[in-house]
Amino acid sequence: MVIQIVLLGGLVLFSAAAILFRDLLKAAISLAFASLFLGILFFLMKAPYVGAFEISVVAGLITVLFIVTIALTKMEGNVRESRAALWIFPIFFALFLIIDIAVMKSLVGKIPAVESAPESGTFGQALWGLRTFDLVGQIGVILAGVFAVLALFRKRRKDE
Amino acid sequence: MNSAWFLYIGFAAALVFIGLYGLLAMRNLIKLFIGIEVLSKGVSLALVATGFAKSHLLIAQAITVTFIVVEVSVVATALAIIINIYRQTGSLDIRRLTKLKG
Numbered sequence: 001m002v003i004q005i006v007l008l009g010g011l012v013l014f015s016a017a018a019i020l021f022r023d024l025l026k027a028a029i030s031l032a033f034a035s036l037f038l039g040i041l042f043f044l045m046k047a048p049y050v051g052a053f054e055i056s057v058v059a060g061l062i063t064v065l066f067i068v069t070i071a072l073t074k075m076e077g078n079v080r081e082s083r084a085a086l087w088i089f090p091i092f093f094a095l096f097l098i099i100d101i102a103v104m105k106s107l108v109g110k111i112p113a114v115e116s117a118p119e120s121g122t123f124g125q126a127l128w129g130l131r132t133f134d135l136v137g138q139i140g141v142i143l144a145g146v147f148a149v150l151a152l153f154r155k156r157r158k159d160e
Numbered sequence: 161m162n163s164a165w166f167l168y169i170g171f172a173a174a175l176v177f178i179g180l181y182g183l184l185a186m187r188n189l190i191k192l193f194i195g196i197e198v199l200s201k202g203v204s205l206a207l208v209a210t211g212f213a214k215s216h217l218l219i220a221q222a223i224t225v226t227f228i229v230v231e232v233s234v235v236a237t238a239l240a241i242i243i244n245i246y247r248q249t250g251s252l253d254i255r256r257l258t259k260l261k262g
Contacts, residue, residue: 001164008171011205015175015198019182024190031194038201045212050221053228054204062197062235069190069239073246079253085185096177104170108163119218126218127225138226145233152240 004044011037016093020086028066035059049123168209175202189242189252193235200231 014034021027035058042051121129128135175198182195204224211220242252249256 004164005167008167011201012171012174012178015178015201018194018198019178019186019191024188027191027194031197034198034201038205041205042208045208045217047208047212047217047221047224050204050208050224050228053225057228057232058197058201061232065235065239066190066194069243072243073190073252079188079251081187081191082185089181089185092181093174093177097174100170100173100177104166108166111162119216121218123218123221127222130219131222134226138229141230141233145236148237149240152237152244 004041007037007041007044010034011041016089020089022081024070025067028063028070031066032059032063035063162213165209165213168213169206172202172206172209175199175205178202187254189245189254192254193238193242196238197231197235200227204228 011034014030014037018027018030018034021030035054039051039055039059042048042054119126179195179197179199179202182198183192186192186195204227207224207227208217208220211217211223245257246252
């Protein structure tokens with residue numbers, strides 16, 4: 001359990017750093033580290049498929065997309081973040097943590113554990129066999145993303 | 161197992177808080193998207209932790225994989241929009257988008 005708590009702490013720390021770093025490149029790399037920690041946590045929770053997805057897609061692909069965007073927009077893009085937002089964050093976060101811990105402590109033991117039979121089958125069956133029309137929706141989402149990027153980077157023709 | 165689940169959910173709530181704070185307090189468009197990413201990490205942690213605690217890990221993994229696919233699609237589209245906004249306005253400041261023309 002100690003490893004899990006260290007990983008969860010690192011995840012929250014790197015996520016906060018990703019928000020608070022003024023340098024966008026450092027922020028993107030902190031986000032990648034946070035994803036890496038989350039991926040390792042998923043492996044420890046015996047969820048290897050989603051762990052592999054988290055590390056390869058979120059820590060890899062999305063970080064590359066962020067870094068390409070940062071490079072194309074010439075670093076900071078002339079934006080001044082408000083200084084108040086940086087020093088107010090620890091106060092708000094500490095307040096939130098106190099409330100969070102109090103609520104979670106009060107809830108432990110009050111919510112009855114739902115009895116559940118152990119799962120049978122494989123991950124492939126859960127991913128493909130138990131689902132029907134939502135797969136069409138997922139394919140639609142992927143296609144929408146592809147066509148949106150193509151439409152947004154469309155070049156104007158010379159005769160227009 | 162129950163107390164471990166509350167620990168995970170507590171940390172997931174902290175991640176959602178950090179993401180929401182980023183969305184509310186930051187002005188850079190890329191920073192806003194990093195906020196959305198942090199928020200989605202909290203959601204996926206909550207999904208997998210609940211599946212782990214209730215021994216429904218396979219279905220939780222299937223939902224989370226779907227969620228990650230949707231997340232990538234959203235990020236790719238949003239970053240393309242951000243690049244176009246930068247080309248149009250020369251800045252990534254969200255406040256510049258409130259000035260409408262036409």
